[in-house]
Amino acid sequence: MSMLPYLRAAVRPALRKSTPVQPGYDTTRDPSASSAVVDCAVYRDGRRAQGDCLTPREALRRVREDGGFAWIGLHEPTHDEFAGIAATFGLHPLAVEDAVHAHQRPKLERYDETLFTVFKTIHYVEHAELTATSEVVETGEVMCFTGPDFVITVRHGGQGSLRSLRHRLQDDPELLSRGPSAVLHSIADHVVDGYIAVAAAVQDDIDEVESAVFAAPAKGVARGGDAGRIYQLKREVLEFKRAVSPLLRPMELLSERPMRLVDPDIQKYFRDVADHLARVHEQVIGFDELLNSILQANLAQASVAQNEDMRKITSWAAIVAVPTMICGVYGMNFDHMPELHWKYGYPLVMAAIVGSCFAIHRTLRRNGWL
Numbered sequence: 564m565s566m567l568p569y570l571r572a573a574v575r576p577a578l579r580k581s582t583p584v585q586p587g588y589d590t591t592r593d594p595s596a597s598s599a600v601v602d603c604a605v606y607r608d609g610r611r612a613q614g615d616c617l618t619p620r621e622a623l624r625r626v627r628e629d630g631g632f633a634w635i636g637l638h639e640p641t642h643d644e645f646a647g648i649a650a651t652f653g654l655h656p657l658a659v660e661d662a663v664h665a666h667q668r669p670k671l672e673r674y675d676e677t678l679f680t681v682f683k684t685i686h687y688v689e690h691a692e693l694t695a696t697s698e699v700v701e702t703g704e705v706m707c708f709t710g711p712d713f714v715i716t717v718r719h720g721g722q723g724s725l726r727s728l729r730h731r732l733q734d735d736p737e738l739l740s741r742g743p744s745a746v747l748h749s750i751a752d753h754v755v756d757g758y759i760a761v762a763a764a765v766q767d768d769i770d771e772v773e774s775a776v777f778a779a780p781a782k783g784v785a786r787g788g789d790a791g792r793i794y795q796l797k798r799e800v801l802e803f804k805r806a807v808s809p810l811l812r813p814m815e816l817l818s819e820r821p822m823r824l825v826d827p828d829i830q831k832y833f834r835d836v837a838d839h840l841a842r843v844h845e846q847v848i849g850f851d852e853l854l855n856s857i858l859q860a861n862l863a864q865a866s867v868a869q870n871e872d873m874r875k876i877t878s879w880a881a882i883v884a885v886p887t888m889i890c891g892v893y894g895m896n897f898d899h900m901p902e903l904h905w906k907y908g909y910p911l912v913m914a915a916i917v918g919s920c921f922a923i924h925r926t927l928r929r930n931g932w933l
Contacts, residue, residue: 599637636715652710661679683704686701695792703719712743731749744825759839773857814833814837818836878927
């Protein structure tokens with residue numbers, strides 16, 4: 564996978580030391596303020612409340628006084644940057660640790676009055692031609708803390724932005740009025756929709772490799788050259804599978820088990836997400852099995868090609884063995900040998916060599932060895 568998220572995480576703290584803090588996020592004034600905050604807003608009756616540059620603490624205070632819920636979005640926060648927010652909202656230390664360090668398995672956990680959900684985001688990497696080193700999918704992570712009156716999203720990776728999702732929800736006040744569980748559903752639906760799009764693109768890559776394996780090879784091109792591409796694609800599909808498979812159980816729980824933090828009407832929508840996820844999971848499993856078959860077929864073709872080459876080499880060796888044997892016999896320096904001093908001896912030996920080679924060549928060609 565790409566090393567970009569790791570490099571970004573490593574250099575981010577250093578960059579923030581030299582980057583001025585945005586207005587409204589004065590960390591000396593409010594411990595919950597952080598430069599990792601991408602957006603912080605309060606929503607009432609499905610609409611965004613007035614007020615820009617809110618800190619998480621101010622957002623929570625307004626929610627507790629006037630109702631609604633707060634939605635705080637962060638991107639790759641450090642432990643120090645997230646500590647103030649965690650203290651303000653009473654987040655469990657284990658969940659905070661997972662959210663900061665990332666590289667978590669998709670899961671759903673409950674801590675007191677907070678649901679902690681981890682999603683793996685998948686992005687298809689465009690490439691002109693699939694090679695043995697092509698990166699096909701790039702992964703990221705979205706962690707979601709869902710409480711009675713707040714949603715905190717923590718994103719890791721260079722893709723999977725939730726900005727467009729936030730704007731889309733703000734255009735649907737009826738759905739957003741359902742509270743934090745509506746945001747959680749929308750994030751899950753957004754992630755799974757990404758899986759569907761990536762699955763379609765990966766299917767095209769697999770079709771391309773399959774066609775190349777079973778197509779007639781060009782003259783002079785050996786079989787088995789696609790093994791590297793197949794194996795690389797199989798590794799990328801495995802990464803895809805690691806994002807999809809563990810998410811099945813959390814989606815089942817959200818769609819089937821009653822939860823106080825999930826609106827009953829929203830729970831019905833989770834069933835649709837779970838169905839889409841199950842379909843993607845079946846596709847990914849099918850991709851893995853199909854790539855196994857293609858790889859085995861490619862290796863079998865390479866073995867058959869090697870056997871054909873060995874048969875040709877053996878055939879020519881058999882043809883060359885006849886003149887080698889005859890010339891070897893007459894190359895011995897004995898005085899008394901048949902036809903040694905006969906004037907027709909040389910033409911007779913050459914005729915015997917040519918005739919024998921021709922007969923062997925014709926027999927081998929008739930049997931498919933040449």
